[in-house]
Amino acid sequence: MHPEPGDLPGQIRWIIPPGILTVRGTVRAPGELGRMQADGTLTAITVGARSVVLTAEPAAWPRIGKTVRTALTAALRTPADWHAGTPAGDGSGGHGNDTIAEVAREVIDGRLGDYARSHGGRIALIGVDDGVVTVDLAGACRGCPASADTLRSGFEAELRRRCRDVVEVRALQH
Numbered sequence: 001m002h003p004e005p006g007d008l009p010g011q012i013r014w015i016i017p018p019g020i021l022t023v024r025g026t027v028r029a030p031g032e033l034g035r036m037q038a039d040g041t042l043t044a045i046t047v048g049a050r051s052v053v054l055t056a057e058p059a060a061w062p063r064i065g066k067t068v069r070t071a072l073t074a075a076l077r078t079p080a081d082w083h084a085g086t087p088a089g090d091g092s093g094g095h096g097n098d099t100i101a102e103v104a105r106e107v108i109d110g111r112l113g114d115y116a117r118s119h120g121g122r123i124a125l126i127g128v129d130d131g132v133v134t135v136d137l138a139g140a141c142r143g144c145p146a147s148a149d150t151l152r153s154g155f156e157a158e159l160r161r162r163c164r165d166v167v168e169v170r171a172l173q174h
Contacts (some may be wrong), residue, residue, distance in 0.1 A: 001014055001015065001016050001017075001072070001073065001076070002014070002015050003015075003069075006053050006054075006055070007152065008055070008152065008153060008156065008157045008160070009058045009153065009157060010043075010055050010056050010057055010058040010060075010061070010157070010161075011053055011054070011055045012053070012054050012055075012061065012065075012068075013051045013052075013053045014051060014052045014053075014054065014072060015050060015051050016050060016051060016052060016076065017050070018049060018050050020076055020079055021047050021052070021076070021079050021082055022079070023047055023082045023083065023084050024047055024048065024049070024084070025046060025047065025084060025085070025167055026044065026045070026046055026084070026085055026131060026164070026165060026166075026167050027045050027046070027047050027082050027083060027084055027085070028045075028082070028083045028084075028085065029045050029072075029075050029082055030075050030078050030081030030082060031071060031074050031075050031078070031081070032067075032070075032071035032074060032075070033045070033068070033071040033072055033074070033075040034075070036064075036067075036068065036071060037164070041056060041060070041064060042054050042055065042056050042068070042164075043055045043056060043057075043160060043161055043164045044160050044164045044166070045164075047082070052072065052076075054068060054072070055160060055161075055164075056068075057161075085131075085165070096165075097128040097129065097130070097131070098128075099163065100128045100131065100133060100159070100163045100165060100166060101125060101127070101128045101133075103159060103162050103163050104125050104128065104133055104135075104155075104159055105125055107155060107158050107159055107162075108123050108124070108125060108135075108155070112150070112154045112155055112158065115150070115154070116139075116141055116150065119140050119141075119144075120139050120140035121137065121138065121139040121140040121141030121142075121144065121147070122137075122138040122139045122141060123135050123136070123137060123138075123141065123151075123155065124136045124138060126172060130167065131165050131166055131167035131168070132167050132168045132169075132170060133156075133159065133166060133168070133169045133170070134169075134170050134171075134172060135151070135155070135169065135170070135171055135172070136171070136172045137151070137171050137172070142174060147171075148171075151169060151171055152169075155169060156169040
């Protein structure tokens with residue numbers, strides 16, 4: 001197991017041998033890793049075929065990195081205890097589609113939306129389904145080479161920071 005930078009600020013991708021975990025997507029982790037997820041130290045845990053992506057505040061990693069490595073190593077010893085999703089209302093801070101949509105609107109109405117509008121663009125929430133957020137990039141944002149970066153490192157990063165149950169952010173394809 002080894003770490004490498006993730007796609008977004010604050011993400012660390014831990015490469016694991018294939019076949020250890022069969023669950024995919026946003027997960028609830030067992031043990032200390034799960035406690036770190038529940039208390040907000042880790043804002044997202046996503047499992048792929050050969051990786052576990054952990055998200056936290058970027059500035060926290062120097063302080064929590066060693067503890068996270070130990071907790072992840074222990075959690076991987078009990079693969080049956082990893083579960084898909086973080087259901088709303090389970091006491092662990094999960095967010096349902098309505099809450100994700102509300103936060104997405106707040107993000108769009110805030111600095112990120114102001115930034116897009118200042119360049120003649122617009123970001124509109126289309127909907128949220130099972131944690132997948134769909135937006136429409138309109139005006140100058142549609143087709144802009146920088147829009148993918150704004151969507152990922154701006155909108156998605158802030159949304160994931162505030163709602164760990166966001167599975168994916170998609171832009172409508174025109």
